[in-house]
Amino acid sequence: MKIAVVANQEPKSQQVAKELQDKLRVANFEIDKVKPDVVITVGGDGTLLGAFHAYSHELDRIRFIGVHTGHLGFYTDWRDYELDLLVSSLCEDTSKSVSYPLLDVTLTYNDTRQDKQFLALNEATVKNLNRTMVSEVFIKEELFEKFRGDGLSVSTPTGSTAYSKSLGGAVIHPRVNAIQLNEVASINNRVYRSLGSPLIIAKDEWITLNLAEDESYQLHIDHLVMTEDNLDTVTVKLSEQRIHFASYRHTHFWRRVNDAFIGE
Incomplete structure (x- = not known):
C-alpha cells in the first residue's frame, strides 16, 4: 500500500x-x-x-x-x-470505505472561453464583487425565481455543516443524495421577491444560475477563491464521483x- x-x-x-x-x-x-x-x-x-x-x-x-x-x-x-x-x-x-457526495460545478462564459469544471466537497458560492447580484435561478431547466442579493451558495450534505449552516440551511445526513441551495442576504420587498428559505434539490435535478452580463463575480469552490468576468451561467449538480474515506x-x-x- x-x-x-x-x-x-x-x-x-x-x-x-x-x-x-x-x-x-x-x-x-x-x-x-x-x-x-x-x-x-x-x-x-x-x-x-x-x-x-x-x-x-x-x-x-x-x-x-x-x-x-x-x-x-x-x-x-x-x-x-x-x-x-x-x-x-x-x-x-x-x-x-465510506463515501460522500460531491458537487459538479460547470462555468460557462459570454465570450469564447471554454467551459470550466470543478468538483466541490463542501460548497460552491457565487457573489457579485461590485453590486447587488442578480441571477435567474433555474431548477432542472425550469425558471424558479429571479434572485437579488449578495449571493447564492450550493452545498453537499457534508457541506451542510459548514457555510450552509451559517446561512440558515438544514443539516443533511451524507447518505441523503441531495444538494442544498441557500440565499446570501436576499432582497425581499414589494418589488423584488425570492423564496427566502433553503431548497433541498433531488439527486436527479440540478441548479443553473443565469447571471447578469458585464459583471465581475467571485466564486468560492470550497476553500478556493477565484474572480471571473464575462460569466454567463453556473450549473451545479451532484457529481457521479464521490470521495472515499477509509x-x-x-x-x-x-x-x-x-x-x-x-x-x-
Missing part, C-alpha cells in the same frame, strides 16, 4: 506528520505522494479539503484518512495521539454534529 501524508504548516502538524511517516516506514508502508492508495491528512478539515482538490483527478482509487491536531473536524476521525492505533488499522486493511473507524455523522455544535 502506498501512502501520502499531507500536513498543514503548523509546527504541531508537521511534527505529527513526521512521526506518522516514521511509523509507517517501520511498518513497511511505502510513502508516495505521486500515486498513493491512501492519503492521510494531518491538521483539520481545511487540510483535508486541500488534499481532496490536489488528488481530485484520482478519486476512484484513493481513500482518505484525517488526523486532527486541533479542534474536532468533520472529516478527521483520528487524533494526533492515536498514531500507533492508526498504523495498526492500516496493517489490517480490508479496503473498506472506514477503519468512521465517526457517526450525528455524533460529529453533536460534538461540533452541542457537546462540551
Whole structure:
C-alpha cells in the first residue's frame, strides 16, 4: 500500500506528520505522494479539503484518512495521539470505505472561453464583487425565481455543516443524495421577491444560475477563491464521483454534529 501524508504548516502538524511517516516506514508502508492508495491528512478539515482538490483527478482509487491536531473536524476521525492505533488499522486493511457526495460545478462564459469544471466537497458560492447580484435561478431547466442579493451558495450534505449552516440551511445526513441551495442576504420587498428559505434539490435535478452580463463575480469552490468576468451561467449538480474515506473507524455523522455544535 502506498501512502501520502499531507500536513498543514503548523509546527504541531508537521511534527505529527513526521512521526506518522516514521511509523509507517517501520511498518513497511511505502510513502508516495505521486500515486498513493491512501492519503492521510494531518491538521483539520481545511487540510483535508486541500488534499481532496490536489488528488481530485484520482478519486476512484484513493481513500482518505484525517488526523486532527486541533479542534474536532468533520472529516478527521483520528487524533494526533492515536498514531500507533492508526498504523495498526492500516496493517489490517480490508479496503473498506465510506463515501460522500460531491458537487459538479460547470462555468460557462459570454465570450469564447471554454467551459470550466470543478468538483466541490463542501460548497460552491457565487457573489457579485461590485453590486447587488442578480441571477435567474433555474431548477432542472425550469425558471424558479429571479434572485437579488449578495449571493447564492450550493452545498453537499457534508457541506451542510459548514457555510450552509451559517446561512440558515438544514443539516443533511451524507447518505441523503441531495444538494442544498441557500440565499446570501436576499432582497425581499414589494418589488423584488425570492423564496427566502433553503431548497433541498433531488439527486436527479440540478441548479443553473443565469447571471447578469458585464459583471465581475467571485466564486468560492470550497476553500478556493477565484474572480471571473464575462460569466454567463453556473450549473451545479451532484457529481457521479464521490470521495472515499477509509472506514477503519468512521465517526457517526450525528455524533460529529453533536460534538461540533452541542457537546462540551
